Amino acid sequence: MAATLKDVALAAGVSIKTVSNVINDYQHIRADTKQRVMEAIDELGYSPNLSARSLRSGRTGVIGLAVPELSLSYFAELADAVITAAERRGLKVLIEQTGGGDRARELEILRSPRLQMTDGLLFSPLGMSNEDAHYLDVNFPLVLLGERIFGGPTDHVTMSNVESARAATAHLISKGRRRIAVVGGHRGEVIGSAGLRLRGYQQALEEAGIPFDPALVGHTTFWHRANGATSMRELLESGVEFDAMFGMNDTLALGAMRVLQEAGRRIPDDVAVIGFDDLDEGRYSLPTLSTIDPGRVEIADTAVRVLQERISRRDGDTPPREFEARYQVIERESSALPG
Amino acid sequence: MAATLKDVALAAGVSIKTVSNVINDYQHIRADTKQRVMEAIDELGYSPNLSARSLRSGRTGVIGLAVPELSLSYFAELADAVITAAERRGLKVLIEQTGGGDRARELEILRSPRLQMTDGLLFSPLGMSNEDAHYLDVNFPLVLLGERIFGGPTDHVTMSNVESARAATAHLISKGRRRIAVVGGHRGEVIGSAGLRLRGYQQALEEAGIPFDPALVGHTTFWHRANGATSMRELLESGVEFDAMFGMNDTLALGAMRVLQEAGRRIPDDVAVIGFDDLDEGRYSLPTLSTIDPGRVEIADTAVRVLQERISRRDGDTPPREFEARYQVIERESSALPG
DNA sequence: CGGCAATCCTACAACGTTGTAGACTCGCGG
DNA sequence: CCGCGAGTCTACAACGTTGTAGGATTGCCG
DSSP: OOOOHHHHHHHHTSOHHHHHHHHTTOSOOOHHHHHHHHHHHHHHTOOOOHHHHHHHHSOOSEEEEEESOTTSHHHHHHHHHHHHHHHHTTOEEEEEEOOTTOHHHHHHHHHOGGGGGSSEEEEOOSSOOGGGGGGGOOSSOEEEESSSOOSOSSEEEEOOHHHHHHHHHHHHHHTTOOOEEEEEEOTTOSSHHHHHHHHHHHHHHHHHTOOOOGGGEEEOSSOSHHHHHHHHHHHHHHTOOOSEEEESSHHHHHHHHHHHHHTTOOTTTTOEEEOSSOOGGGGSSSSOOBEEEOOHHHHHHHHHHHHHHHHHHOOTTSOOOEEEOOOEEEOOGGGOSOO | OOOOHHHHHHHHTSOHHHHHHHHTTOSOOOHHHHHHHHHHHHHHTOOOOHHHHHHHHSOOSEEEEEESOTTSHHHHHHHHHHHHHHHHTTOEEEEEEOOTTOHHHHHHHHHSGGGTTOSEEEEOOSSOOGGGGGGGOOSSOEEEESSSOOSOSSEEEEOOHHHHHHHHHHHHHHTTOOOEEEEEEOTTOSSSHHHHHHHHHHHHHHHHTOOOOGGGEEEOSSOSHHHHHHHHHHHHHHTOOOSEEEESSHHHHHHHHHHHHHTTOOTTTTOEEEOSSOOGGGGSSSSOOBEEEOOHHHHHHHHHHHHHHHHHHOOTTSOOOEEEOOOEEEOOGGGOOOO
16 A cells, blocks of 8 residues: 555654654754655655645645536636646646536535535636625635626636726727627626626727617527527627627627628628637637637636635635736737728 | 534534444434434534545545646546536546646656545546556556557547548548548657547548548647648648548647638538537537547546546456547538538 | 344544654753 | 753644444344
8 A cells, every 4th residue: 555654754763753844844854864764755655645634734735616617618718727827836626517507506516515625616606696695605715706796705806897898899999880789698687797798898889979779789698609609690680780799708709700701791891800708719710809818817826826815814804805807909800900 | 613523423412423324324323313413413514524534534536637738628628528427426526737748747647646635547648658658557546548548557548539530531532522631640650649540541541442642641749720720721832632621630620721711712612621529619610510529428437437446446457448439420511512 | 031133322443644742862151 | 060952853642534343222032
């Protein structure tokens, strides 16, 4: 079986505590004993039992990341960034999938005892709404991601949804467009990605003195490619005129672009398009997709940092903080027109 | 902080072992004591400390999954399937990223302190090659995924690379195509996804009596969208003629399609295209992408099942087994021609 | 009614680690 | 020469759980 401190201690002729001290870089150890211990460790191929260590210390060195589905590119890229950020800080990441917006499963995650293998949780809900905020008041370190809940009882790392959506819309306006369709609206939503981004869209219109036309907003339940396609088909059938489109995320935009092209609309000539998320995919679509980089890497870094602070300080009393990542408009072919 | 067995035992007026027995569904417990214990558990909000449990039992209930990067859609979808399969079996998944084909990092994962808190590892290398097979001979349960190493010392779950690539090529041939370009070749590779799929391609040509023309094979180091684009650009510049293209994966195929369209080639009319992987993305590209479904879900299910068997049986002696998932040709618009 | 098995429960000892308290050496100043 | 602090090491007791062995209590059979 695997060697333990005891075995190493025996081999090196010291107490187990001394071995433990060597491993934990305790200051006052004679150079020669230290070396003897190191040799014994190498020889036996010892490595510490992390279950025992975390039983003793109360820490596992693992954080949980709960996202809807890794098949959704945005969450896959987020998970990538989180794992990378965590690794830099010596943490491992255990990933849970809550399903695409399944509120019940999301609540279950918050209750589940299984999370005990982790020191804290990065939680990105999709089905919960602001009324569920009190469920976030749990007794373990929790950092909230995403735009479903604001003003909750925990730290929160989010995008600048309103501002960046306004910038995206303003970008289309700066290209001379005035009839800007939207794909991905959620009826009646005020916060949540859809609500916030629609607000940004409206703000940009207002600033440009363009009246808001509800007929230009396509609604979808989910934000998959298929929904973007369907929504665009509906817009086209409705006969409403438009010379630009803002996709609430890249996946929607790509699905919608596909339908536009089938319908014979040229992009960007007939319809200028911008998405949201800066997925790798948009870099190689035809045409390449203009988009908003929502600062995914910054979000992941901040979230992991803040969670780690909460874990190590154990300060349940510091009031919850809110962080907004910096965004960036990325112009590609789908909106490249003489400004 | 959190309640322990001791607290519950005190509250219920029984010994801690009895509480433990209730939790573990031990047979011989009087109904009324059981109920008293349950009530105490509910009241105190007790949930078992998993570190202690796994120190005692030697199991953590967590498996590791090491993949190159989650940003690569294939691995994101694989991770999704693995997490889903693991959950069905009561296991959690800790994900480790090795970087896109970084052999040194892959080897390090195998050496790393028992991969921290996991009972076993699903390992999908990209940089290691068959000569590294002996590194897989580790003292923890390990199941190998992917096509980099065959005949190694561990269980191995893989795609039917040769057969399915042959089927993909045969599909193009059945559409009347005879000059079939390939994107994604690795020079000199015999096994590995590129080597195997190229072999399948050649077999299909041979069966159809079409001579193999090396000029039709585009080489790339990586399999990202950009590589597909670059490779296709090179093929076009080389002036070689072709009426079909087999992308060694969907990402390559999509990148290459993009370049073909820019160059004015119609798909599928001028060039019929098929990819490999059945990524969600290909369902919404323009045109939609024909592809091979390599049986990703089956691979994940099998891998998790086999790993769990190795973990629970602890039978280091059963000889390593090899599993091949069933594939399927999926015809979409990019190769839809009168057969 | 004695005895024996089945049932129900408990005390104790691990699992491998680290914090605490303290023992034993030095070297040095008083 | 003693005392003292710094340096080096050790013994012991936890962390929360479960396996083992065995002590009570019951039911049932002869």
